[in-house]
Amino acid sequence: MTPALEIVGLSKTFGEKTAVDHVDLTVPQGSFYGLVGQNGAGKTTTLSMAVGLLRPDAGSARIFGADVWSAPSRALSLVGVLPDGMAMPERLTGREVLTYLGLLRGLPKEVVAERAEELLSVLELDAAERTLVIEYSTGMRKKIGLAVALLHAPRLLVLDEPFEAVDPVSAATIKTILRGFVAGGGSIVLSSHVMALVEQLCDHVGVIDAGRVAAAGTLEEVRGERSLEDTFVDLVGAPGAGAKALSWLSR
Amino acid sequence: MTASVTPSAATSLTTSLTMAGMKLAVLRNSMSGQKSGSIVIGGVLGLVLAGGTLFAAFRTGDLLAAAYAIWMLGWIFGPVFSGGGDETLRPEYFTLLGIPPRRLASGLLVGAFVGIAPVISLLALAGLAVFGVRQSPAAVVVALPAMLLQLAVFVLLSRVAVAVLGLALRSRVGAVGAGLVNGAILAALGQGWVFAVALGQAGGITPEASAALRYLPSGWGLAAVEAAVAGSWGRAALTLGALAVLVALLLAAWAALLTRRAGSARASARGRRPITASTASGAVVAKELRVWSRDLVRTHQLTFALAYGVFFAAAPLLLGVHGMLPWAGPIFVLMAAAMSANLYGADGTALWLTLVAPGAADVRGRQQAWLLVVGPVAVAVTLAFSAAVGGFEPAVLALTAALLGGGAGIVPLISVYALVPGTDPHRRGGNPLRVSEDDGAMTGLAYAVLALVALTGAPAALAAWLYGWAGVAVGVVTGALSFWGFGLLAQRRLHSHGPDLLQTMRTGKRPAAATGPGRWMSLDHLPKREQIITVICWSIGAVPLFPQGIVAGVLKAGGTENRSWFLALHLPDGLQWPTIAFMVLLGLGLYGLGLWIPYRRRT
Numbered sequence: 001m002t003p004a005l006e007i008v009g010l011s012k013t014f015g016e017k018t019a020v021d022h023v024d025l026t027v028p029q030g031s032f033y034g035l036v037g038q039n040g041a042g043k044t045t046t047l048s049m050a051v052g053l054l055r056p057d058a059g060s061a062r063i064f065g066a067d068v069w070s071a072p073s074r075a076l077s078l079v080g081v082l083p084d085g086m087a088m089p090e091r092l093t094g095r096e097v098l099t100y101l102g103l104l105r106g107l108p109k110e111v112v113a114e115r116a117e118e119l120l121s122v123l124e125l126d127a128a129e130r131t132l133v134i135e136y137s138t139g140m141r142k143k144i145g146l147a148v149a150l151l152h153a154p155r156l157l158v159l160d161e162p163f164e165a166v167d168p169v170s171a172a173t174i175k176t177i178l179r180g181f182v183a184g185g186g187s188i189v190l191s192s193h194v195m196a197l198v199e200q201l202c203d204h205v206g207v208i209d210a211g212r213v214a215a216a217g218t219l220e221e222v223r224g225e226r227s228l229e230d231t232f233v234d235l236v237g238a239p240g241a242g243a244k245a246l247s248w249l250s251r
Numbered sequence: 252m253t254a255s256v257t258p259s260a261a262t263s264l265t266t267s268l269t270m271a272g273m274k275l276a277v278l279r280n281s282m283s284g285q286k287s288g289s290i291v292i293g294g295v296l297g298l299v300l301a302g303g304t305l306f307a308a309f310r311t312g313d314l315l316a317a318a319y320a321i322w323m324l325g326w327i328f329g330p331v332f333s334g335g336g337d338e339t340l341r342p343e344y345f346t347l348l349g350i351p352p353r354r355l356a357s358g359l360l361v362g363a364f365v366g367i368a369p370v371i372s373l374l375a376l377a378g379l380a381v382f383g384v385r386q387s388p389a390a391v392v393v394a395l396p397a398m399l400l401q402l403a404v405f406v407l408l409s410r411v412a413v414a415v416l417g418l419a420l421r422s423r424v425g426a427v428g429a430g431l432v433n434g435a436i437l438a439a440l441g442q443g444w445v446f447a448v449a450l451g452q453a454g455g456i457t458p459e460a461s462a463a464l465r466y467l468p469s470g471w472g473l474a475a476v477e478a479a480v481a482g483s484w485g486r487a488a489l490t491l492g493a494l495a496v497l498v499a500l501l502l503a504a505w506a507a508l509l510t511r512r513a514g515s516a517r518a519s520a521r522g523r524r525p526i527t528a529s530t531a532s533g534a535v536v537a538k539e540l541r542v543w544s545r546d547l548v549r550t551h552q553l554t555f556a557l558a559y560g561v562f563f564a565a566a567p568l569l570l571g572v573h574g575m576l577p578w579a580g581p582i583f584v585l586m587a588a589a590m591s592a593n594l595y596g597a598d599g600t601a602l603w604l605t606l607v608a609p610g611a612a613d614v615r616g617r618q619q620a621w622l623l624v625v626g627p628v629a630v631a632v633t634l635a636f637s638a639a640v641g642g643f644e645p646a647v648l649a650l651t652a653a654l655l656g657g658g659a660g661i662v663p664l665i666s667v668y669a670l671v672p673g674t675d676p677h678r679r680g681g682n683p684l685r686v687s688e689d690d691g692a693m694t695g696l697a698y699a700v701l702a703l704v705a706l707t708g709a710p711a712a713l714a715a716w717l718y719g720w721a722g723v724a725v726g727v728v729t730g731a732l733s734f735w736g737f738g739l740l741a742q743r744r745l746h747s748h749g750p751d752l753l754q755t756m757r758t759g760k761r762p763a764a765a766t767g768p769g770r771w772m773s774l775d776h777l778p779k780r781e782q783i784i785t786v787i788c789w790s791i792g793a794v795p796l797f798p799q800g801i802v803a804g805v806l807k808a809g810g811t812e813n814r815s816w817f818l819a820l821h822l823p824d825g826l827q828w829p830t831i832a833f834m835v836l837l838g839l840g841l842y843g844l845g846l847w848i849p850y851r852r853r854t
Contacts, residue, residue, distance in 0.1 A: 014758075053603055055750045072609045079607075086757075087601040087675040089538050091545040096538070099526045103534035104608040132545065134677050141677075148604070 002065045004029045004156045004187035005079075010049050010059035012042075019045045021211040022059070027156075027189050027204070029064075032182045034202035034219075035191040036228070038236060042211040043191040044084055044160055050189075051081045051158050063156055077105070080149030082142070084160035084191075090134035094125045094144050097133060098151055105152045112151075119147040123173065138165040146174060150181075157181065159190040163197060175201065195229040209236040263354050270362035291786040292695075297371035308378030309385070315378055316464035316473050319401070321440075322375055323469035326409040328437060356506035363406050373402050376472070383476040393479035393487045400494040401472035407501035408468065414508035426547040427554045434558025441559075442566035468497060531608075535616020536623070543624045549591075556586035557628060564636070573640045580633025581650040585704055587625045588658035592700040593693055594621075594666040599675035600756045606749045614667075614742040618659045618734060626655050645719045649711040649726030656730025657707025660737030661700055667744045670752055671696055672759045707733045781848050788845030796838020804831045 005027040012020040020042040027033045037043045048054035050061040052068045052075070061068045066075035089097055095116050102112030120126040123143040128136070133144060142162060149157055157178070163171050178201065182188055192198055198205060199219065205228065206216040214235040215222050223231045304322070307314040345355055363369070376398040383390030419425030465474045475490035526537045543549050560583030567575045594617060595602060605613045633651045637643045671692045710729050715722025745752070803817040807827055819830035 051607070053606055053750060053753055055754070076607050076609060081603075081607055083603055085600075086603050087599040087677060089542070089598075089601055089604070090676040091542045092538060096526055096541065100534045100538045101604060101608070103526075103528060104531050104604070106531060106608075109529040 001029055003027055003062075004031070004064060005033075005050060005158070005189060006062045007046070007050055008060050008062075010046060010061065011057045012045050012049060012054065013057055018211050020049070020056075023208070023211070023213055025206050025213065025216060027187055029187055030182065030185060031187055031204045032178070032202045033187070033189045033204040033206065034198035035189060035206045035208060036193060036195060036198055036232060037191075037208035038193065041208045041236075043208055045211075046208065047158055047160050047189070047191060048083065051079055052076060053081070053083065077152070078154055079156045079158055080152065080154035082145045082149045082157070082159040082162055084164070088133045088141070088144065088148075091132055093130060093132055094120055094128065094136075094140075094147070097144060098147060101148055102151050107152060115151055115153075116147075119150060122177065123147055124170070139167050139170055142166050143170060143174070146177070150177075155186055157186065157188045157190075159188065161192060162190055163192065163194065195227070195232055199223075199228045207232060207235050263357060266350060266354055266358040267361035270358040271365050274362040274365040291783050292790055294367050294371065295787060295790045297368065298374070301371050301375040304375040304378050305381060308381040312382065312473060312477060313461050313464065315382055316461075316467075316470045318375070318378070319469040319473065320464055320467050322372060323405060323408065323467065324436070324440060326372070326405040327412045328433060330409060330413045352506040352510045353503070356502055356509055359509075360403070360407065360410075360502060360505075363410065364402070369402060369406060372405055373398065376401050379472050379476050382473070383480055386480045387482075390476055390479040393484075393491065394476050396491055397472035397475045397494065400491065400498060401469070403498045404468055404471075404494065404501065407498060407505060410505050411501055411508065414505060418508070420547050420551055423547060423550060426551040430551045430554025431558045433551075434555045434560075435562045437555075438559045438562035438566065441563055471497070532612045532616040532619070535613055536620045539617055539620030540623060543620065552590035553587060553624065556590050557583050557632070559583070559586050560632065576640050577633055577637040577644060577647045579636055580629045581647065581654050581708070583632060584625060584629045584651065584654040584658055585701055587629075588654075588662050588704045589697040589701040591621065591662050592665060592696045593671050593673060594662050595752065596666060596671045596673035596693075596756070597676075599673050599678075600753060601675075602749070602753050602756060605745070606753060609746070612742065614663050614738050614745060617663055618738050621662060622655060622659045622734075625658065629655060645722045646712060646715040649715040649722040650708045652723065652726035652730045653708045653711035653733075654704060654730070656727075656732070656734040657704045657737075660733035660735075660741075661703045661707060663741040664737040664744075665696065665700055665703065667741050667748070667752065669696055669699070670755055672756045674759075785845050785848045788841045788848075792838050792841035792845060794838070795834040795841070800831055800835035800838055803834065807831065 003026045005025070007023055007025040010020055010023045011018070023042070023046050025035075025046075035043050035047070045054065049056040049059075050068065051063075052061075052072055055069075063075040063079050066078065068075045089100060092100060098116035098119060099112055102116065103109070107115075117126075123146065125140065125143055125147070128140065133141070136144065142165065146159070146162060149159065159178075162174060162178075166174065178188055178190075190198075190202070203219055204217065205219050205222045207214040207222065215231075219228070222228070304315070304318045307318045345358075350358070379398050379401070380391055380394040383394040416429050419429040464470050465477075471490055471494045475487045475494070478484075478487035478490060526534065528534045528537045543553070560579040560581075563582050564575045564577070564579035567573075591597075629651055633647060637647060707729065708726075711722055711726030713722075714725035799818055803819045806817060807820060819827045819834065822830055
């Protein structure tokens with residue numbers, strides 16, 4: 001079966017710094033894939049290159065077999081993207097953003113209206129009907145971003161830190177939606193540095209450290225008998241024991 | 252806990268010195284980055300202006316007073332067009348420190364004095380000392396404090412103006428009002444000759460005008476020096492005291508405004524019309540039109556452009572000349588294009604949405620929206636004013652059509668080819684004018700658009716001048732061609748370079764130009780010293796080559812009596828032609844050096 005996302009040898013260098021160094025990852029269809037790594041490990045850079053938002057120095061990315069860089073139209077119609085910290089059309093309301101994007105994606109007007117209505121109510125954004133996106137809280141921005149990613153009914157979701165700054169109630173809503181998406185045959189890649197969250201949601205894990213894949217496979221393969229957090233700390237070699245307490249903070 | 256910390260003079264001093272230190276550190280860092288180019292260009296231009304002011308100090312007090320009035324207007328209005336002025340140290344950085352507003356304002360003020368612009372202004376203000384000492388050496392006692400106080404007034408007026416405008420841009424009425432006032436004043440400056448002629452008709456600078464120049468806050472320092480020269484030391488001291496009081500008042504006003512500065516420009520809360528479009532490009536138009544009507548910064552820009560056009564064209568009415576009035580339309584179009592120069596940059600990283608929907612014609616939608624916003628107003632103004640002066644001129648109508656198409660084509664084109672990364676709208680600070688970190692490049696882009704759009708009007712203007720009404724047809728055709736052709740180029744560039752543009756926007760840095768074999772080194776990659784030399788060569792090469800060389804030569808060949816500032820014509824006869832030749836060679840040499848440095852470093 002064609003993988004939902006296949007990344008082969010992706011590399012990216014910014015000036016002197018190699019951000020991503022020949023990353024290979026395969027996301028099987030129907031999997032819930034968690035990409036973990038420290039801040040600055042290269043998660044966002046890898047995912048940006050995988051969905052056509054950043055030009056790689058080398059390597060390729062295929063979404064259901066369609067190359068993101070040589071056949072972008074087909075590849076991009078199959079994927080929904082939630083980038084971290086990117087701007088939106090800030091002076092539109094949530095409904096207007098969805099309408100604009102649905103039409104941009106070439107969906108019929110009625111379908112767009114129907115889906116926008118449903119997404120806004122499921123994600124509890126319909127109360128802020130007259131609020132512009134620029135006035136949204138960080139959590140609301142994540143939710144409208146998720147709605148944008150889901151709008152055209154993609155078969156793969158690529159989500160960069162979808163739970164960052166989201167309140168627990170909204171997080172539960174989002175988890176339900178994402179689990180439903182996978183249960184319905186969709187595939188998800190999400191990046192996070194919260195190990196508990198990845199253990200709770202994902203069936204596959206990739207560990208990225210300093211721009212390279214340190215480990216990848218099913219959750220069981222990667223963590224073995226231990227917790228993901230212990231495995232992760234071992235893999236990236238951050239000695240937790242070496243961390244010193246700040247003496248001047250205690251009385 | 253009742254431990255009270257009295258804000259002593261020492262803490263105040265520490266705050267101020269820390270801020271000055273921070274500012275210096277940032278300046279030092281930016282001199283090695285991409286901004287260094289615009290800093291050097293700005294510095295060279297400033298030095299030329301300061302030189303002109305010092306020259307005025309050797310002439311009359313009226314001239315000097317007028318020069319300082321222009322410096323003051325520059326300080327007040329400069330920030331409006333260059334991205335909100337100097338924001339190296341933002342009040343927001345210090346909110347969590349709990350510094351009292353007055354102390355924060357004094358600290359920021361001290362920080363504000365560290366920079367290129369204040370130093371150059373101080374140089375221009377040295378004209379006060381020159382002017383005083385020329386007439387009475389003792390006046391220097393008054394001139395020195397007057398220079399410093401006057402500089403403080405300039406810097407503070409600038410800060411207060413930006414803060415007031417920031418408040419105004421929180422409401423639609425404020426945005427429109429500020430746009431009208433700014434447009435009117437800038438147009439008046441641009442049409443300075445009208446007032447000069449009007450004054451000339453009144454027989455030179457009237458005593459009233461001469462007094463008015465000294466009543467302006469920019470003239471107080473000069474008034475003090477003049478009093479000292481006249482020997483009335485009491486009046487000099489009083490005027491200096493008044494300057495000091497003005498500084499204190501402005502500082503207090505700024506401190507008060509700082510506490511009110513919070514959040515970005517509010518979007519207007521009018522009723523939301525549902526989007527009725529049903530196609531992709533229709534959706535882009537709908538989105539853009541909403542941005543134009545909801546972003547109060549854009550409202551301000553449009554009102555400014557309109558006010559500038561109308562007041563600029565209406566100014567000659569003071570002399571009873573009506574002919575210029577219909578030109579308000581084309582001037583408005585030019586200004587509107589310049590104000591929207593950084594079309595894509597202003598949206599920041601929202602570009603990613605365009606990239607994930609590659610089929611959509613984003614450029615075409617933006618072009619149509621721009622035309623829908625600017626076009627009807629421009630046409631209405633042109634037609635109404637033409638009718639008002641009782642005649643339709645082919646050139647005006649031809650240019651309106653040509654420039655509308657040209658603007659709609661050039662604006663998206665230049666914003667994808669010379670993108671200046673903007674700050675994402677939701678990350679902007681309390682200064683709504685601050686839309687990019689690279690304000691120098693933004694200003695440059697606006698001037699580039701102004702020039703390029705004006706060029707697109709050239710064929711129509713020429714045709715109208717030669718063949719009359721046929722020019723209007725030429726204007727419509729070139730307008731349509733510009734819209735179509737430049738739009739197509741922009742669309743292609745967006746397709747081929749979309750991810751690179753997004754990366755530029757994300758990092759705030761223009762990507763390193765590919766330095767393949769045989770390519771010249773781009774300016775950003777030269778060592779700092781060579782970078783500065785190159786920029787200086789390019790900036791001032793024109794001065795010896797054109798005015799001092801070629802123009803002086805033409806004037807000499809024509810046997811003119813007007814020597815103006817042409818150095819060669821002031822020299823003994825035998826030296827005139829050699830000087831002209833030297834100037835031409837010097838200019839060519841400067842340009843040659845500017846080319847040679849990057850060429851030598853080619854890889």
